[in-house]
Amino acid sequence: MHTLETQGTRPDLLGIYLNDHLAGATAGVERARYLAESEQDSALAAAVRPLAGEIAQDRASLLEIMRRLDVPVRRYKVVVGHLAEKAGRLKSNGRLIRRSPLTPLVELELLRTGVTGKAAVWEVLRRLAAQDRRLDTGELDGLLDRAHDQLRTLERLHTQQSRQTFAATADRPHRQEAPE
Template structure:
């Protein structure tokens, strides 16, 4: 069997990131909606809006690179986020403080994955003129800021759980 072409590998790669971004947007919205700390909620809401903007940026990059959206992967990302709600968190039906912590950890990991994707695209941009390197650098910087904010919130929630 022949190896997939570079374009095909790029399509697979970007659609995998789009699936993850779809789940990430849903998770960020849910974490914001379910948060009960008035000081944390606006911070989460700001990050959730940025995560949504980043997903739109990824779609714009895909259009520039003539990459078709694999709708089944987007659906899998959405379904994966829904399945992630079925976790043992110390309560069968109700949320517990552990739910908040686990969601924050998932968001932190998702933002790290997104940043890795932007770094990969920056590498590709060296030989692909359709990719806007300035935009990618801005997205990478924003991902680092999102990581810092989410990690700060995660640590706060973790410390409140243990007091």
């Protein structure tokens, strides 16, 4: 059997790379679930809920691939991903107590960034599959297709949310700046 190590790929670098993506996947799962649970707009929440489930499945797939490749999970990186997502909720969007109208828009952008990164890891693993039979090209193609579907959905939701967010603010009178 050809392994990544025998084909010149450094398993230590692959382990770091996959664990970094696992940390991101951990944050992504939590971010998607949080958006689905906390969003007041039931249409947005209903659209994000299935995405949150898929993102969780993708994280599980990454863990399984890591297991097959004998890449140990670095728990501290998973904890960092978890803490980073929690810290991200503390950002100010112009409101201290209630969710800002900007919050769902920014969260959709964060999810889109995460899914873009996830697609990148599937692409890398897909290329490495030619060198390592432990990587299933069909599985990776499916994961990559799903990531692209998720990106299209997130783009559509982002477009709708940006229109909704800024249409609501456009209806309010503009504050006049005091002359200097």
